[in-house]
Amino acid sequence: MEDKSNNNSxxxxxxxxxxxxxxxTAKLMKVISDxxxxxxxxNQAITHNLLSLSFVLNISSDKDHDQNVLKELLFxxxxxxxxxxxxxxxxxxxxxxxxxxxxxxxxAPKKISASFIADMxxxxxxxxxxxxxxxxxxxxxxxxxEVLTDVPKQVDLNKVKEDxxxxxxxxSTDIAFIRDDVYRRSKRLIVFDMDSTLIQAExxxxxxxxxxxxxxxxxxxxxxxxxxxxxxxxxVERVSHLKGLKESTLEDICQNLPLTEGVEEFIKTxxxxxxxxxxxxxxxxxxANYLKNKLELDYAFANELEFExxxxxxxxxxxxxxxxxxxxxxxxxxxxxxISLEQVVAIGDGANDLPMLAQAGLGIAFHAKDIVRKNAxxxxxxxxxxxxxxxxxxxxxxxxx
Numbered sequence: 001m002e003d004k005s006n007n008n009s010x011x012x013x014x015x016x017x018x019x020x021x022x023x024x025t026a027k028l029m030k031v032i033s034d035x036x037x038x039x040x041x042x043n044q045a046i047t048h049n050l051l052s053l054s055f056v057l058n059i060s061s062d063k064d065h066d067q068n069v070l071k072e073l074l075f076x077x078x079x080x081x082x083x084x085x086x087x088x089x090x091x092x093x094x095x096x097x098x099x100x101x102x103x104x105x106x107x108a109p110k111k112i113s114a115s116f117i118a119d120m121x122x123x124x125x126x127x128x129x130x131x132x133x134x135x136x137x138x139x140x141x142x143x144x145x146e147v148l149t150d151v152p153k154q155v156d157l158n159k160v161k162e163d164x165x166x167x168x169x170x171x172s173t174d175i176a177f178i179r180d181d182v183y184r185r186s187k188r189l190i191v192f193d194m195d196s197t198l199i200q201a202e203x204x205x206x207x208x209x210x211x212x213x214x215x216x217x218x219x220x221x222x223x224x225x226x227x228x229x230x231x232x233x234x235x236v237e238r239v240s241h242l243k244g245l246k247e248s249t250l251e252d253i254c255q256n257l258p259l260t261e262g263v264e265e266f267i268k269t270x271x272x273x274x275x276x277x278x279x280x281x282x283x284x285x286x287x288a289n290y291l292k293n294k295l296e297l298d299y300a301f302a303n304e305l306e307f308e309x310x311x312x313x314x315x316x317x318x319x320x321x322x323x324x325x326x327x328x329x330x331x332x333x334x335x336x337x338x339i340s341l342e343q344v345v346a347i348g349d350g351a352n353d354l355p356m357l358a359q360a361g362l363g364i365a366f367h368a369k370d371i372v373r374k375n376a377x378x379x380x381x382x383x384x385x386x387x388x389x390x391x392x393x394x395x396x397x398x399x400x401x
Contacts, residue, residue, distance in 0.1 A: 011040065011089040012057045014073065018082035020051040031076050032057065035069040045135070051082070056089065101180035102129075104147040104164070107380075107387045108173040112142050116171040120147075123163050128152055139396030146390075148180065165373065168381065176364070176378040176391045183342040183361055185393045190270055191330055191356065193348035194281035194288055194302065196225075197366050198295075200258040203283045204238050207253065211245050226369050227351030231282065231322045235303065243314030247307055254290045260366075262384030265397035267295050269389060278333055280326050282352050301329050327355040347388065348372070364388060 016028065025044065032039060042055040059069060070086060077084035106112060106120065124131060124147075133148040151157070157177070164175045178184060192198045202225075208217035217238050224234040267277055278299035281288050285302045292300035304317040319325065334341055346353070346360035349368040357363030357376045365376035366385070373379045380388055386397045 009058050012059060012070075012086050013089055014055055014057060014084060014086045016051065016053040016077055016082050016084050018051055018077075018080070020046050020049050021080075024051060024080055024082065025053065027076055027080065028053075028055075028073060031072045032069065035059075035072065037069050043133070045133075047136075100151045100153060101132075102149050102151050103176075103178045103180045103184065104145075104149060105176040105178060105391050106145040106147065106173055107175075107383055107390045108143045108171075109383045109387075110143060112145055112173065113171060116167070116173050117145075119167050119171065120164070120175070123167060124149060124160075127160050127163065128155055129160070137390060137395055144387075144390045144395075161378075162374075165379065168379070172382045174380045174382050174387055176380075178362065178378070178391065183340075186343055187275070187345050187362065187392055188339045188343045189276045189278065189334060189337055189345065190267075191278045191280055191333070191344060191346045191360065193326075193350065193353050193356075194279055194283050194291065196349045197347055197353075198260060198263055198279060198291060200260050203253065203257075203287050204235075204242075207242055207245060207250070208238070210249050210253070211242055213241050217241055225350035225352070227354075227371050231352050232320050235282065235320060235322075236316060239305065239312075239316050240314045242305075242312045245312045247310050247312075250286050254287060257287065257291070260385055262386035262397070264295065266385040266389065267297070269386075269394060269397045270392070271296070273394065276333075276337055278329075280321065280329050280356065282321050282326070282350075299333055323352040323355045326353065327359045330356050330359055345388075345392065362391065364391065 016024070029039075038058040040056045040058050044051070044053045057069070074084055104120070104124065106116070108116070121131060129152070130150045131147055132150055135146045136142060136144070137146050138144045161177055164177055168175045195202045202218070202221050205214060205218040205221055208214045220229065220234050220238050223229045224231055271277060276298045277295075279288050279291060279297055279301070281302040283302050285300070285304045288300040288302035291297065301321060303321050306313045306315040306317045321329070330344060330346060331341065334344055340361070341359055342361035344360040345362045345364065346356045347364045347366050348357055349366055349372060351369065351371055354372060354375055357365065357372075363377040365372040365379040366388075367381055368376065368379060373381065378391070389396060
């Protein structure tokens with residue numbers, strides 16, 4: 001094939017549109033190949049069974065060759081009932097591929113609205129960011145979009161995330177702003193917090209209710225999860241109030257732990273794709289191990305309660321799993337699995353999860369406290385756990401591989 005990368009060639013952008021069916025791209029590319037022309041760019045999208053295919057040809061400036069390839073492309077498109085348009089690309093208007101690409105993932109519990117798209121795209125533009133492509137990646141319906149953007153180096157990414165958080169809250173639609181790099185679709189480990197993340201309860205508060213001191217302990221828990229109290233001291237204090245609680249009570253609570261909506265489907269799907277799943281909790285091993293077995297998790301770490309004669313002593317055994325220890329454990333598991341931290345997804349809701357979320361390649365504050373949503377990389381505040389699958393590039397629960 002002759003070299004077309006000299007001054008005796010020109011670029012032509014061709015757009016083909018019409019009803020989609022198998023074989024369209026193949027037939028057009030065969031015409032181009034038979035005419036010894038080069039493709040320098042291509043993009044194809046399907047919207048409601050309508051095809052939009054654009055490609056750039058680098059062809060000889062020889063007039064006969066020019067007319068021949070275009071004539072044959074027009075004929076092939078006409079045969080397939082398609083519309084074909086073309087124009088010569090001016091030398092001073094050359095395409096520049098995204099040099100700092102980010103994906104804006106948008107997931108709505110029911111349906112993406114036009115007003116959301118308007119506000120999101122306007123905000124993206126006001127931050128000097130260009131949109132290159134928008135794809136509907138919903139498994140069914142219209143509830144998830146991937147927006148490919150080009151972010152100039154001088155853009156304040158923290159401001160962009162703050163703006164998107166406000167839009168997310170206004171429209172009850174979750175947004176993740178994720179760098180589109182080699183790690184985006186190569187995640188291999190999911191790490192969950194337990195209380196108020198994997199399950200819809202704070203176990204220590206449930207224990208305190210049974211023991212008749214629910215209000216007293218839950219008030220301490222709330223302050224600790226908002227980052228207002230030292231976690232170690234608050235845990236020691238709360239556990240001390242549980243002295244005398246019978247072990248059989250813990251078993252009863254285990255059997256009635258309310259799983260977060262979508263958790264079982266989420267874990268089943270990611271494990272189908274080969275992910276490892278870990279639970280790292282500031283709660284207790286008694287419950288973490290129960291969930292490990294129930295959900296077939298690969299790892300579970302939590303604090304160990306001390307028992308004596310079938311009752312709680314009011315003490316915690318060993319090293320307390322606090323915010324720093326959570327981050328250490330994420331690092332250790334990733335080393336054990338032979339993966340980088342960029343391949344880790346961490347999901348949590350409390351202030352003691354922030355170091356873990358920051359260390360992971362993708363940290364998600366899930367239905368989290370305000371302080372966590374503001375400081376985490378990304379947040380999921382409106383949909384079920386399965387919505388996070390879209391952030392991973394998986395089109396919904398139990399998607400076919």
